[in-house]
Amino acid sequence: MLNVENIRKDFPILSRKVNGKPLVYFDNAATSQTPQQVINAIVNYYSNYNANIHRGVHTLSQEATDLYEESRKKIQAHFNAKFSHEIIFTSGTTHSINLVANGFSSSLKKGDNIIVSALEHHSNIVPWQMLCERTGATLNVIPMNNEGELVMTAYDKLLSKNTKLVFCNHISNALGTINPIETIIEKAHAVGAAVLIDGAQACPHLKPDVQALNVDFYVTSAHKMCGPTGVGMLYGKEAWLKKLPPYQGGGEMIAEVTFEKTTYADLPHKFEAGTPNIAGGIVFGTAIDYMNSIGFEAIANYENDLLQYATKKLLDIEGLKIYGTSKQKTSVLSFNLEGIHPYDVGSILDKLGIAVRTGHHCAQPIMDFYKIPGTVRASFAFYNTKAEIDILAEGIKKAKMMLS
Known part of the structure; x- marks a missing residue:
């Protein structure tokens, strides 16, 4: 079992604020965050x-x-x-x-x-x-x-x-x-x-x-x-x-x-x-x-738990559709709100301190297949929490209310 609170202490960026809100970083598929141990190793190389x-x-x-x-x-x-x-x-x-x-x-x-x-x-x-x-x-x-x-x-x-x-x-x-x-x-x-x-x-x-x-x-x-x-x-x-x-x-x-x-x-x-x-x-x-x-088996189990929790939480939001529903998948949720452009949803979430990716994710043929301009993508890592997913769900509801 992962001690996520201890793991989060390894990542200095997770303690910062964005637009006055605690950062919720759900853009891990684009780039993961860097633990202090790795930052120290970079400094050590250039120092010594x-x-x-x-x-x-x-x-x-x-x-x-x-x-x-x-x-x-x-x-x-x-x-x-x-x-x-x-x-x-x-x-x-x-x-x-x-x-x-x-x-x-x-x-x-x-x-x-x-x-x-x-x-x-x-x-x-x-x-x-x-x-x-x-x-x-x-x-x-x-x-x-x-x-x-x-x-x-x-x-x-x-x-x-x-x-x-x-x-x-x-x-x-x-x-x-x-x-x-x-x-x-x-x-x-x-x-x-x-x-x-x-x-x-x-x-x-x-x-x-x-x-x-x-x-x-x-x-x-x-x-x-x-x-x-x-x-x-x-x-x-x-x-x-x-x-x-x-x-x-x-x-x-x-x-x-x-x-x-x-x-x-x-x-x-x-x-x-x-x-x-x-x-x-x-x-x-x-x-x-x-x-x-940390251990890749522990990482996989924890991230799968996050994925199942987030999938259920987001599907409770009326008008939200998830793209990519394979039984074999990892901790990525690509979704849209009906009638709302993904960029607009991403912009509102950013104001709330939530980092997600919007657009075609350098996979335009997939978006063409679904006949959509892009999606909002929330991607989770082993240092994310269910509490952060709750914040995401509330942020999506607020975006829907503001943009509908």
Whole structure:
């Protein structure tokens, strides 16, 4: 059982006020808040170890390098990757996806097809559209149903010997749906296709095991997991990472450079050109340590309890409709009030100190499916409380009264 009051003390921002009201932070799907332990680790790096890594013989450089590579090993252990060099530090999920998309530019051709799901974030749609434009490959889409679930029978029909790549998010950022990625991966592999899973929304709530999943690529961002912005990771099976060409050229990713020819460094450095976000990489490991100290099973159980409580509370409000009603979902509620634009509801809630997200959540095809301009999205984390959900429900009622 989580001691939520103690956990909340780790997050200094939760004690501040917004518009004269205590902050109720329900925008966790966009970015989680940062505990003091992670903030301290950032300060500690810049206070004591600030130096470029991998290149210096001096003490600071060696210490920073050790901390950076220790963090890579923490991430490897957390996701159960076979090798630490299968963990590539990136600037985040979007960077990771683009790195893989760029790598397949030279291997796809006209007649090939790639598959994405209808539940994707734009970051897991646009790079593949660009890849198809460059290569002549075709982009196919697994459709969704009214509950916000993927239609798996349609997926079966889309798969063929010409399918080279399949891309799907583990959890929908807009609806909270948990997708059946085990089945998606297994069926893709049966036709010889590689699979990339976007885990940005999953990793704050559960602990993916990339070897058990047998996934080819898995990507996520630290800032969804109590870490800093501007750092994330790409997991790739060693065999695939060796096949793909580098995404960027520069320092660190080389073995030898002459004006006639450059040879590339071994993994993981082949994909890590230039000076990285060193502090970010180090404290990504700190954030993972923090979340593991709480326990992902405890987090999942507590957040599911919050989701059930909030769902019942909000459905008691007349004229409120929830989008995304899959039985398998995480702590996200996407909703609208009948006849009221989501932006207006979000603005009123902000005046009451309640932070929610409004709009299409970088998932415009989902909104087009429902024929709506967007939704109000309340997304919960392990440091939120039922009392805060009560405040949200009262805020929605007040917004409805003011805007009707």
